Amino acid sequence: MTELSLRLAVSLAQIAAVMGIVMLTVMILTLAERKVLGWMQDRMGPMEVGPYGILQPIADGLKLFFKEDIVPAGANKAMFTLAPILAMVPAMIGFAVIPFGPNVTVDVFGITIKPFVISDINIGVLYILAFASIGAYGIILGGWSSNSKYSLLGGLRSAAQVISYELNVGLAIVGVLLLSGSLSLVTITQAQAGGFWHWFIWGARPDGFFPIHTQIFAFVVFVISAVAETNRVPFDLPEAESELVAGFFTEYSGMRFAFFFIAEYANMVLVSCVAASLFLGGWNAPYPGTILGYAGLEQLAWIENVAWFTLKVYMFLFLFFWLRATLPRLRYDQLMRFGWKVMLPIALANIVVTAITAYFFPR
C-alpha cells in the first residue's frame, strides 16, 4: 500500500507541475497575444501595469476574480455553472500524455517514474482526440443555458464546426500513426530522433535522407483544422463579435468567463504540443543527438531537449497570433465547404499515399 500511495504522490506532484506550467503559459500568452498584435499593428500593446506591461496578466486575473458573478434571468443555473467546467477540464486533461522531454526513467524511493510525461499510455493520441471532442459540450451547453439567442447561435455554430474539423484532425494524424506504428506520443516522438529530416513532416527513413514519407500535407491540414477546433481567428465563427456579440459566452462574467478564456488558451497550448510531437519531432533537436551530450554532459541533455520542445510549441503559438493579426474571418458556408470539400479529400488522399509508400518502402 505504501508503494501505491508513493506512486499517487509522485503522480500528483507531476500533475501539479504540469498544471502550473500550463497556467503560467496561459498567463504569458494573454500578454504575448496583445503585445504581438500591438507590434504587428504598429502599436505598443499594454504598457501601464509594470515595466512594458509585463504585470498585465496579473491585473487581468485579479479583475476577473473580483468581478460580480451574474447569472442571467431565465438561465439554467446548474448548466450555466457546469459549462465552463466542461470546457476547462478537457483542455487541461490532455496534457497528461504529452512528452515534454526525453523518455528517461528516474528511480525515486524504489519506484520507477518518467519525469517528463505524466502517463505514457499506449493510446495517447486517441486519448487526446477523445477529450478534445468532449470540449464541445462546454461550448454547446454554455450557449444553451444562457437563455440568449446570440449564445445559442454561437453554441450551435461551434458544435457544427468542432465536429467537422475534428474529423480532419483525426484523419491528418493517421499518416503519422501508419509510419510510427504506435498510438503513444512517447514512441512517436522517439521514432523521429536523429535530425530534422527524420521528423514526420519530412519523413525520411531512419537510414536515409530522402523525404519519402513526407507528411507535409497532413501537417498543413492538421494545423488549419487545429486552429478551427480551438475557435481562433479566422475560424472564430462561434464568437464572431460583429454578428453574435461574443458568441457562446455573451452572458458570462467573472470567473466563469475566465474559465472559458483559460480553456481556449490551454487548448491552443495543447494542440501546439500535439503538433510539435507528431510532426516536428517533439523534444528532438533538429540535429542528431544533443550538443550538451557531445560535450560530455549527458545528464544535462534533457535541458536542451525541453528547450527545443518549448521553442517548437511557442513557434506554433506565435502562428496563432500571426493568423489573428493577418486574416479576416471566414463566412460560415465558406468554413463548412472548406472543411468538407478541401481539407477532407486532402487528408484522405494523404492516408492512401502514405499507406502505399509505407507498404513499398517500410521504415
Added chain:
Amino acid sequence: MEQIFFFYFAFVIAATSVLVVAMRNPVYSALALLIMFFHVAGLYVTLHAEFLAAVQIIVYAGAILVLYLFVVMLLNLKQDDRYHRQWPMAAAVGVTLFVEAIILTVMKGWTAPLAATGTETTIGEAGNTEAIGDVLYSTYLFPFEVASLILLVAMIGAIVLAKKDLGEPTES
C-alpha cells in the same frame, strides 16, 4: 480492487441509464447519457481494452451525442411530447429482456464459458490496438467489410433524405 471499480461503474451505468429515460428535460437526458458513456469507457479500461475505451468516447460521446444535443436544442421539445403511446411496446420488450437476464443468471452455473480467441497474455504482449487490428483484418475480415458496406448504404440514404433539391432525374 477490481471488484470495487466494477461495481462502481456498473452502478453508475445502471443509474444514469434510468435517468436518461426518466428525466423530464431532454438536455439532462443527454448529459446523463454522456456520464454513462464515460463509465462504459471506464469499464473497458478495467478490462485492459484501452483502445475500445477511447473509441467509445470519440464515437459516442464526441460525435453521436453532440449531434443528439444539437437536435434536442433546435427542436425545443415540449416536455410531454416525449412519450407517445410506446408504453405497451416498451413494457413487452422490457419484460422479455428482464426474464432473459434472470434465466441467463440462473443458467450460468450449467454453461461453459465461451472460448476466448486471444488470452490476456497474448494481447498484453502485442498491445491492445494491434490485437484488435490483427483480428479485424484476418479472422473477422468478412463481417468487417459487410459492416462498412452497410454504413455506406446508410450514408447514401442519409444524403438522399437530406438533399431536398435533388432535382427530378431526367427521363432519357
